[in-house]
Amino acid sequence: MNGQNLRSLEHEARARLEPAVYDFFAGGADDEVTLGANESAIAALRLLPRVLRGIGEPRLGLDLFGTKLASPVFASPTAFHKLAHPDGETATARACAAAHALYVVSMAATTSLEDVRKVAPEAALAFQIYLQPDRGFTEALVRRAERAGVAALFVSVDSPVFGRRERDLRNGFTDLPPHLACENMRGNDGVVRSITFSSSASWDDIDWLRAKTDLPIVVKGIAHRDDAAIAVRLGVAAVMVSNHGGRQLDVMPAAIDLLPPIADEVAGRVPVLFDGGVRRGTDVLKALALGATAVGVGRPILWGLAAGGGEGVARVFASLDDELRRALTLCGLGSIGEASRAIVMAGAAR
Amino acid sequence: MNGQNLRSLEHEARARLEPAVYDFFAGGADDEVTLGANESAIAALRLLPRVLRGIGEPRLGLDLFGTKLASPVFASPTAFHKLAHPDGETATARACAAAHALYVVSMAATTSLEDVRKVAPEAALAFQIYLQPDRGFTEALVRRAERAGVAALFVSVDSPVFGRRERDLRNGFTDLPPHLACENMRGNDGVVRSITFSSSASWDDIDWLRAKTDLPIVVKGIAHRDDAAIAVRLGVAAVMVSNHGGRQLDVMPAAIDLLPPIADEVAGRVPVLFDGGVRRGTDVLKALALGATAVGVGRPILWGLAAGGGEGVARVFASLDDELRRALTLCGLGSIGEASRAIVMAGAAR
């Protein structure tokens, strides 16, 4: 690994991964319009610095769900880490723990949540789930998450049906190789179930879930301000703005364009999490300034993992934190809490 | 045929067709500015989804001119299907019938309307005409359409003169090969007339036509809201927003940009049909959301036909319907009637 930045980690990862696996991680739905827009839209924003603020060293830390984090950057849930590197999710977890960063373990992890916890007993973990039509199975998962001591439950609400990713169709990439499995989908009977995506899921399911657990619930995949309002009204612990990395509905707006109206709507009543297109510390700062409390990265974690296992993931956090620290300093901001919308300007369409 | 989407069908078609024939189908007027704008303008729009709506399976069906259709996607009139595939319009008709989709047979079909009907007795057919200065000939055509049991008459009003397509001039593509003919232009005498384009046609001709037939009349090629208003006042059954696929006046606005003001003007008094640049189910949904009742595709039908005959045309409908169903699901819409302008956003000009 000799990457100067996240981009070079991606290049290394691409060189190491089987093309079909690279495509599975890198690709998006249909024409990948949203995939591209996520990065270009956030890159097009500009930051307007102040000078001579005498800030000293800026502070990156925050409290989230009662957990102390060293940085607002967190690992968004992504599937199949063992496809990126044999160490899989355990490497990711150790690196996150070392960085004091939140790791949202995916329901589609190739390591069970229990095994993840085992290797990283101090890590700030959260767990992501898709609501399963079999409520008994969902409830069992929630119990496992509780026992694993996760800080929050991220419920993906942007997947009433599986997004169509044409790279995978072209590559014939349909499933995990036989030696790997979605370990969180393994029932008591030892059988691994498929994840079901259901267009019948509704806000009633969120109500049901809230009644079943005291874990903080984050609805992940909110795009419309009115849905954020519903979520807050139903008592969720946080909303997460995301378009699933452009992998579900292609032609959705760039994630960063979804953030300001939702931040306005939520108006600080609960944290607003965000992911989509973040590749630089300045991107993190832009999202914070537009109302995000914490900022997730998905694919970069996978590139780090593929490029260098746990060390590669550590590099991702080190790189983003270092860049974020420099961006805050250059903007004259003493802490992430000082970022406000006033420092963000639209870039000219030139 | 192994196309993942309409784009790959076009590639297959291009590989199979004689270049001059491909160019005749693919090309537009002059510099093809409008041709390109049709696709890029609709692609640039964004869809903003809602979540957790519990919609189940979305419904695509609708009633149009008293006819039940399984999908809002229909086959816009296009000329010379036998140039695309020896089976020509009969293959198209069978595929449309199987898909329960409307097929608007072209006046410039290489199969007579009667022969089209013969192979597809249950198909939802409509018939497209250019008003001929010889009103007797026009009337005879209308009678044939009535006898063929078409659901509606589409009158093209965007062709007071033939568009200048420089690809055809460069290729020396001037006419059909001798074994093919515009069969609907064959008179009782067996002689095939040329289609006449006349700049003397006026709204009086629409009045005249309405008096001559009880068939629902659709004026096709409306670009200006004031013309939509005139059409509705004169009692047409529907207006169709179209710039003729960029083949008539180059530098016309992209078709999708014409739709909202016309939908506003018509205000639901009659259906508003639309074509121009639709290549994805999300494009169909965008047009519906902006006010279209049904959405035509022209060139994709020809690419399907060229790539695989009737099976290729079936693939076009299957692909668009599948994509539209997924787009509705991902947007949280239970039926095409729930699409509204609120879900459409302009994409950033980045």
Next chain:
Amino acid sequence: MNGQNLRSLEHEARARLEPAVYDFFAGGADDEVTLGANESAIAALRLLPRVLRGIGEPRLGLDLFGTKLASPVFASPTAFHKLAHPDGETATARACAAAHALYVVSMAATTSLEDVRKVAPEAALAFQIYLQPDRGFTEALVRRAERAGVAALFVSVDSPVFGRRERDLRNGFTDLPPHLACENMRGNDGVVRSITFSSSASWDDIDWLRAKTDLPIVVKGIAHRDDAAIAVRLGVAAVMVSNHGGRQLDVMPAAIDLLPPIADEVAGRVPVLFDGGVRRGTDVLKALALGATAVGVGRPILWGLAAGGGEGVARVFASLDDELRRALTLCGLGSIGEASRAIVMAGAAR
């Protein structure tokens, strides 16, 4: 010549001309920003047609300076026609006469105005001059123009200094070859003077000129509406909006963007002429719709001349008139006078 359009004539011209001569004609000032913007800005505009207007054949003719012209398209003044073709300005003049189009002969013509008139006794000619510090010389030129029976005097006001064209500097193109000369600059003594560009010229010189001649005076090179207002107040016969084909001040706005405010300012009191980036009949129609009375083409005349002498110039007028006629027909306009701003829309910035 087998050009389908003006673009193909340029390709032919480029193939025939010595590169340094091609560059002299084709080039613009500095970075050629304005040169490129002229074409791209007019191309980016859209036309919104009306249908079923029953217009029949549209009329292109107009009266200008008491002269009947068959078309609003005219030949803008351009230098050194004999560099494009040995027949030079006489070929241009004959072709313009045959097309019943106005030809504005350049002060920097390689044929004297008298010789131009001799070969085209019926042509609608005008004469372009730069105001010379030697008023006696200027006055002598005006007398020659009067004797040659020109319809108007075009005074270039955008050249207080010569534009810097880096193509010519790179090519070492500094002057005409010895066998050619600016024949209109030949004094009674047979000596050819250089054209002087003076930053001391002022509106007083226009006053002086008006007092010296009854010829209609057109100020050519107006960019600012306030200058148009001054010109009208001083009694000019017409103003001409032009940025000298991007050859004087680079980074001027595209010519078409200058037109609407000036047309507003002039408000029909005198004709507003226009040139800059017109390459299609639809471009002509756009300029007419935005307030131009007549529309000049510069480089296309030179490409026609280089590609085929007088026949090539004839091709330019035939092509543009044919395209303009088709554009009017497709827009539902019965004559050039019916073009109004309502038919022009900004193209999307996609």
Next chain:
Amino acid sequence: MNGQNLRSLEHEARARLEPAVYDFFAGGADDEVTLGANESAIAALRLLPRVLRGIGEPRLGLDLFGTKLASPVFASPTAFHKLAHPDGETATARACAAAHALYVVSMAATTSLEDVRKVAPEAALAFQIYLQPDRGFTEALVRRAERAGVAALFVSVDSPVFGRRERDLRNGFTDLPPHLACENMRGNDGVVRSITFSSSASWDDIDWLRAKTDLPIVVKGIAHRDDAAIAVRLGVAAVMVSNHGGRQLDVMPAAIDLLPPIADEVAGRVPVLFDGGVRRGTDVLKALALGATAVGVGRPILWGLAAGGGEGVARVFASLDDELRRALTLCGLGSIGEASRAIVMAGAAR
């Protein structure tokens, strides 16, 4: 040297310089977004000329800090001139003196300010510093500047931390070669200190500095209008709008986009200096028109120096002054003071 313009000087410089040195001079922070935006944003602006103003020869001169300058173009501070050419800063100084242009010597010069003054006793010099945590060292520098008779002290306020330039990281370019040093950082003990960048610097340091010297103080690197207001309130002699050539905080707005609000804020109370992306005389005029009193160039000085030593730097001033003179003439402006915001238009986003 045979450059037609600054661009060709850069090409020559690139051919002569070691790639890592070229990259050090040419590069910017992170993704070089701001670096590119500086040039493209200023290039995208348009100038709207007036005609027939009878201005004669336009005047470029101005008074700044009580010093007469022949042109508003000045040499912005840039580091390490001996890396560009063995003659280094002395060549720059001589060329600036000959052009009667202001030269802002960098704290990171490879020639001491005293040696610069020695070779150019008549030059209009200014001196740029970063505020050092060791106030004694800063004060000693100020005394040296006073003794060298500089016209003003430019205090860089945009560098609370060093910008991260990935080209240098990739090239392993970390420091000057052993035979060169930052001569202004050499203490009385003969030892060269490193320049310290401190995020603890504040407006109090400006207050302290003002109390220590009567030299006019220019705060360089102002981006926000509120910071300009603070600076004026604290009694600075001028503010300088700059984003450090895109070398500090990447994703800052283009420098030219920062200028108008700051010029509004300052409202003529003190001069507003500017640099960022100026490559043409028309760029200088745009900045003047948007409120700049004088306009700096950074990299072009280095390209001139690398391409031809002092002669190359002279070429830069000659070229820009010549272009500025032509631009003023073509705009109908008799002096730089006549430039106003009214002549600047946004270019279309086409």
